Amino acid sequence: MSITIKDIAKDLKVSKTTVSFVLSGIGSSKGISAGTQKKILEYVEEKGYQPNLLAKSLYTGISNTIGVIVPSIGDIFYAELVKEFEVEAKKSGYILTICSSERDVLQEVKMIRMLRTKQVDGLIIAPTEYCGQELKSLLKENFPFVLVDRFYPDLKTNYVVVDDLETSFVLVNKLIAQGKKKIALITTDTRITTISLRNKGYKDALNEAKIPFDENLFCEVKRTNYANNIIEVLDNLLGKVPDIDGFYFTTHYLALETILYFIKKNINISQYGLACIHRNPIFETLAPSMYVARIPLDEMGREAVNILLNEMINKTGTGDKIGYEISLSNSIGS
Amino acid sequence: MSITIKDIAKDLKVSKTTVSFVLSGIGSSKGISAGTQKKILEYVEEKGYQPNLLAKSLYTGISNTIGVIVPSIGDIFYAELVKEFEVEAKKSGYILTICSSERDVLQEVKMIRMLRTKQVDGLIIAPTEYCGQELKSLLKENFPFVLVDRFYPDLKTNYVVVDDLETSFVLVNKLIAQGKKKIALITTDTRITTISLRNKGYKDALNEAKIPFDENLFCEVKRTNYANNIIEVLDNLLGKVPDIDGFYFTTHYLALETILYFIKKNINISQYGLACIHRNPIFETLAPSMYVARIPLDEMGREAVNILLNEMINKTGTGDKIGYEISLSNSIGS
DNA sequence: ACCTTAAACTAAACCGGTTTAGTTTAAGGT
DNA sequence: ACCTTAAACTAAACCGGTTTAGTTTAAGGT
Numbered sequence: 001m002s003i004t005i006k007d008i009a010k011d012l013k014v015s016k017t018t019v020s021f022v023l024s025g026i027g028s029s030k031g032i033s034a035g036t037q038k039k040i041l042e043y044v045e046e047k048g049y050q051p052n053l054l055a056k057s058l059y060t061g062i063s064n065t066i067g068v069i070v071p072s073i074g075d076i077f078y079a080e081l082v083k084e085f086e087v088e089a090k091k092s093g094y095i096l097t098i099c100s101s102e103r104d105v106l107q108e109v110k111m112i113r114m115l116r117t118k119q120v121d122g123l124i125i126a127p128t129e130y131c132g133q134e135l136k137s138l139l140k141e142n143f144p145f146v147l148v149d150r151f152y153p154d155l156k157t158n159y160v161v162v163d164d165l166e167t168s169f170v171l172v173n174k175l176i177a178q179g180k181k182k183i184a185l186i187t188t189d190t191r192i193t194t195i196s197l198r199n200k201g202y203k204d205a206l207n208e209a210k211i212p213f214d215e216n217l218f219c220e221v222k223r224t225n226y227a228n229n230i231i232e233v234l235d236n237l238l239g240k241v242p243d244i245d246g247f248y249f250t251t252h253y254l255a256l257e258t259i260l261y262f263i264k265k266n267i268n269i270s271q272y273g274l275a276c277i278h279r280n281p282i283f284e285t286l287a288p289s290m291y292v293a294r295i296p297l298d299e300m301g302r303e304a305v306n307i308l309l310n311e312m313i314n315k316t317g318t319g320d321k322i323g324y325e326i327s328l329s330n331s332i333g334s
Numbered sequence: 335m336s337i338t339i340k341d342i343a344k345d346l347k348v349s350k351t352t353v354s355f356v357l358s359g360i361g362s363s364k365g366i367s368a369g370t371q372k373k374i375l376e377y378v379e380e381k382g383y384q385p386n387l388l389a390k391s392l393y394t395g396i397s398n399t400i401g402v403i404v405p406s407i408g409d410i411f412y413a414e415l416v417k418e419f420e421v422e423a424k425k426s427g428y429i430l431t432i433c434s435s436e437r438d439v440l441q442e443v444k445m446i447r448m449l450r451t452k453q454v455d456g457l458i459i460a461p462t463e464y465c466g467q468e469l470k471s472l473l474k475e476n477f478p479f480v481l482v483d484r485f486y487p488d489l490k491t492n493y494v495v496v497d498d499l500e501t502s503f504v505l506v507n508k509l510i511a512q513g514k515k516k517i518a519l520i521t522t523d524t525r526i527t528t529i530s531l532r533n534k535g536y537k538d539a540l541n542e543a544k545i546p547f548d549e550n551l552f553c554e555v556k557r558t559n560y561a562n563n564i565i566e567v568l569d570n571l572l573g574k575v576p577d578i579d580g581f582y583f584t585t586h587y588l589a590l591e592t593i594l595y596f597i598k599k600n601i602n603i604s605q606y607g608l609a610c611i612h613r614n615p616i617f618e619t620l621a622p623s624m625y626v627a628r629i630p631l632d633e634m635g636r637e638a639v640n641i642l643l644n645e646m647i648n649k650t651g652t653g654d655k656i657g658y659e660i661s662l663s664n665s666i667g668s
Numbered sequence: 669a670c671c672t673t674a675a676a677c678t679a680a681a682c683c684g685g686t687t688t689a690g691t692t693t694a695a696g697g698t
Numbered sequence: 699a700c701c702t703t704a705a706a707c708t709a710a711a712c713c714g715g716t717t718t719a720g721t722t723t724a725a726g727g728t
Contacts (some may be wrong), residue, residue, distance in 0.1 A: 002475075004714055016676045020716060031676055048471075054397065055450045055715035058388045061685045065431070065452075073432075074417030076410045083408030086434055095448070097399070097431045098407075100420055114429070117387045118399075137382075141336075260619040282616060285594040338684055349708045354686060389685035393713045476707055 001047050012039055023051070057119060064094050066308065067115035069108060070149075072124045077252075077278070077297075078126060081148065084301020085124060090294040092309055094121070102188045103223075105130040116143065122308045124148055129191050144311040148304045150194050151323070158311065160304045160324045162277070164194050167293045167328040168201020172248050174291045174332070176209045180246035180273040184217045184237055186258060187250040188226070197248040198277065216240045221254060230257045246273035252280045261288050277328070293328040300326060337532050346373055357385070391453060392402045400426050400601020400642065401449035403442060404460045406434045411586075412460060415482065418635020419458060426643055437557075439464040450477065451613070456642045458482055463525050478645040482638045484528050485657070492645065494638045494658045495645070496611070498528050500660040501627045505609040506582050508625045508666070510543045514580035514607040518551045518571055520592060521584040522560070532584040532611065550574045555588060556585070580607035586614045593620050627662040634660060 005023070009016045014036060021030040022040045043049075057063040066089055070078035085279055087095055097120060105128045112134055115123060122144035127135070138145055139157065151159035175183050185202045188195055206213055219237055222229045238244065249255035255276040262269045263286070274290035276283070283290055283298035307322050339357070343350045354491055355364040356374045377383075391397040400423055404412040420430055431454060435442035439462045446468055451455060453469035461469070466486050472479055484637060487494035509517050519536045540547055553571055555564045572578065583589035589610040596603045597620070608624035610617070617624055637658050650668065 007712070017678055017717080033676060050447065050451050052392070052453060052714050054392045054453045055713070058386070058392055059716050061683080072417060073407070073420060074414045076413060079410060079413030080408045082432075083406060083434060086407060086432075095431060095433060095452075097429060098416075098420075100417060101428060113384065117384050118429075119386060119388045165579050219425065260616065263619050282594065285597050340684070351708055367706060384682050389683070393686050395713080
């Protein structure tokens with residue numbers, strides 16, 4: 001099929017070794033004469049030789065590939081995050097093989113294993129809630145990986161997440177400082193560590209302000225079919241608590257859907273205090289006064305890749321893991 | 335490091351061949367006794383053996399990986415499209431290695447070559463305007479690939495695109511049927527085949543309706559920093575043609591930015607006839623009467639992968655290429 | 669004429685799978 | 699006792715690189 005080192009060696013009447021040395025750029029230090037080097041390089045140029053990196057990886061044990069598993073690459077949040085991985089990984093000569101777990105542990109576990117058989121050098125995972133078992137065995141085998149977006153508090157792994165508790169607390173405090181008293185919590189699946197911390201931040205802020213927690217203001221939107229589910233939830237909420245004066249959204253999806261709901265129902269948005277974790281470019285126009293804690297995807301991506309690269313290189317595996325929490329409190333804008 | 339077929343063979347006192355046969359599931363047909371098979375399978379289960387797929391790929395010449403190059407994986411359009419590639423590819427046991435070209439030919443060419451050295455079985459490319467040369471050499475080497483989103487009319491390649499001319503024509507016709515006479519064309523870089531076809535569709539529709547083409551209504555928004563550029567363009571347009579009554583957008587980004595501009599400037603959107611290629615979930619709420627030709631990303635992704643898989647399998651390379659044009663004319667909603 | 673040495677180059681093993689072209693073993697027939 | 703045959707198993711080459719532990723060659727010294 002395509003040309004190999006063996007072919008080059010045969011055609012030029014030198015050994016595979018010589019060709020390999022020259023092409024690896026160590027020809028001179030291995031004492032290959034300038035003439036031979038030139039001959040090989042010219043031949044390679046002429047024939048358009050492309051090495052088979054599979055063979056190299058097999059020998060070296062390094063594939064220069066990072067496996068990435070996210071809930072869905074079609075989700076703009078993960079798409080943007082993965083983009084940052086790509087940019088940062090590329091700086092060190094790594095490329096990405098990307099899989100979507102569809103928020104299904106079984107698929108996620110399969111993908112982890114499959115990527116390992118494909119010999120990725122490390123993994124970046126935005127995990128589901130239930131893959132602790134598999135992560136444990138990665139740890140035991142000392143396989144390099146970093147969790148992003150979510151982490152497992154019980155496992156000693158690398159992770160890069162947002163300081164959910166603190167951010168939530170500060171955001172809700174801003175609403176309270178605006179004089180809001182009936183602040184709804186629009187949230188989602190509480191089993192997710194990240195979400196439960198955000199919920200806790202809300203409660204803590206109310207607590208500190210001595211505002212009693214009102215069960216009616218606590219709205220958990222189901223994740224399946226949530227665009228429809230949220231309409232029901234909001235109808236219900238506005239019916240039960242007509243004098244509601246603020247909304248805290250634990251995800252930007254929830255904020256977006258709620259804003260669209262307001263527009264559709266012709267409800268004046270500006271009467272409410274609004275706060276939300278993570279930005280959507282549209283908020284600037286549609287809800288310009290909303291407090292938005294912007295998740296710095298560039299920092300998140302950069303850190304995740306660098307922590308991983310570090311662990312991959314020092315594969316000695318001291319067992320020291322890095323838990324990197326990104327502070328959003330200072331990046332709140334509106 | 336981790337366990338190999340050789341280790342298993344040594345431990346169980348059988349040959350590598352036997353282990354390989356059993357693990358490939360062809361043990362029985364190769365006459366390996368049930369006892370030996372059981373022994374091997376149990377050992378593998380116990381030790382958690384994971385094969386090295388690099389070695390397999392090196393021998394078989396098949397990596398079960400498709401290389402994907404898009405302008406940016408962080409762009410929601412490509413993210414969603416890539417998601418469809420992933421879903422479809424997975425059905426046939428393929429995974430994706432994904433690269434963002436950043437709309438830079440040099441990077442794109444580098445990535446094409448790099449992915450080939452990594453032995454991807456085929457490529458799906460949403461190309462820049464200038465990589466014809468590299469595509470030509472892929473064709474010459476009979477390497478399987480499919481273009482998506484954009485194609486090269488001069489090259490005989492596989493491609494999956496939208497019927498831009500027809501769709502544009504139909505969309506602008508809808509506006510004309512609404513009685514609109516001063517329809518602006520909000521478009522972008524005309525060097526892109528896709529965009530120039532969409533522009534042509536606009537002109538053809540005007541022509542057929544005997545509406546003279548007005549240079550003032552033709553707005554080309556620069557792609558770099560377009561969110562700012564479009565504001566300038568729209569200010570200018572509304573100043574020059576105050577009685578404008580319709581907008582045709584050749585991309586959904588342009589439509590979105592324009593709608594946000596209207597909202598910010600407190601301009602009544604409903605006075606205009608609007609039409610746009612490709613959807614944004616927000617249009618339903620913010621511009622419910624806009625004609626939107628939805629690009630079926632699922633169909634696009636499915637076709638691209640299947641055309642590629644087909645070419646990869648029949649690597650005989652008859653040279654027959656498939657140009658698949660997706661008709662949007664029938665999927666126009668508002 | 670022979671030895672030493674540096675320069676230039678290479679044979680062969682290796683990475684971990686798969687596959688071809690066998691060989692070994694033991695039962696069954698006469 | 700010997701042959702045939704099917705069942706069960708395997709040695710070794712292969713994929714295309716890299717690397718170790720050399721070997722070959724020719725010049726330079728005496």
